[in-house]
Amino acid sequence: xxxxxxxxxxxxxxxxxxxxxxxxxxxxxxxxxxxxxxxxxxxxxxxxxxxxxxxxxxxxxxxxxxxxxxxxxxxxxxxxxxxxxxxxxxxxxxxxxxxxxxxxxxxxxxxxxxxxxxxxxxxxxxxxxxxxxxxxxxxxxxxxxxxxxxxxxxxxxxxx
Ligand SMILES: CC(C)(COP(=O)(O)OP(=O)(O)OC[C@H]1O[C@@H](n2cnc3c(N)ncnc32)[C@H](O)[C@@H]1OP(=O)(O)O)[C@@H](O)C(=O)NCCC(=O)NCCS
Numbered sequence: 001x002x003x004x005x006x007x008x009x010x011x012x013x014x015x016x017x018x019x020x021x022x023x024x025x026x027x028x029x030x031x032x033x034x035x036x037x038x039x040x041x042x043x044x045x046x047x048x049x050x051x052x053x054x055x056x057x058x059x060x061x062x063x064x065x066x067x068x069x070x071x072x073x074x075x076x077x078x079x080x081x082x083x084x085x086x087x088x089x090x091x092x093x094x095x096x097x098x099x100x101x102x103x104x105x106x107x108x109x110x111x112x113x114x115x116x117x118x119x120x121x122x123x124x125x126x127x128x129x130x131x132x133x134x135x136x137x138x139x140x141x142x143x144x145x146x147x148x149x150x151x152x153x154x155x156x157x158x159x160x
Contacts, residue, residue: 001058001060001097003058004056004057004059005109006055007052007055008023010051026086029088031045033090034086034088037091041145049076054075054076055072055075056075058072058093060093071088071090071098072102073106077110077114077115080114081115081119082113082115083119084103084110085121087102087103087120089102099129103130107154110156117153117156120151120153121144121149121150122152124148134154135152136154139151
């Protein structure tokens with residue numbers, strides 16, 4: 001398994017064609033997981049925050065014919081912290097450590113860009129996944145896209 005990342009900058013980039021092709025792969029995984037599987041409306045799933053953002057793709061390099069993208073996440077950078085969003089692993093790859101590998105890669109990039117903390121909105125069913133990675137929940141639960149969520153955060157200088 002290989003974790004790839006690519007950045008979409010606000011201004012046009014000479015590599016736009018290649019980058020858009022990779023973003024389309026992230027969108028396809030998100031569509032399968034959030035829209036088809038979880039019933040999130042595609043209107044809510046597609047937003048304007050894919051640019052600027054750093055995107056991650058977990059790719060199965062052992063697949064029979066060609067590398068198969070199986071998981072994705074998005075990282076957005078703010079002053080002093082970063083947000084992890086759209087974390088999704090295709091059903092057939094769950095429980096293999098891919099989600100964890102994507103999150104660790106995302107945290108490493110966030111740290112290297114000066115973020116001291118990661119924040120995210122965790123689906124209630126994924127709380128244990130983030131807790132395993134050292135995230136702590138805070139505040140009240142809330143409903144977003146019809147799904148119960150809790151805000152969570154992790155300080156990046158925490159050893160984990
Ligand atoms: C949540 C999700 C990203 C986890 O990805 P994954 O590849 O299955 O997770 P991993 O295999 O890397 O699991 C890492 C650890 O977390 C645990 N874990 C994974 N999903 C969990 C869950 N939903 N609840 C509790 N623990 C979980 C695993 O058991 C594993 O523990 P271990 O190291 O002790 O074996 C994946 O299930 C998914 O895409 N779900 C649907 C979309 C979703 O809910 N995304 C999160 C939106 S906030």
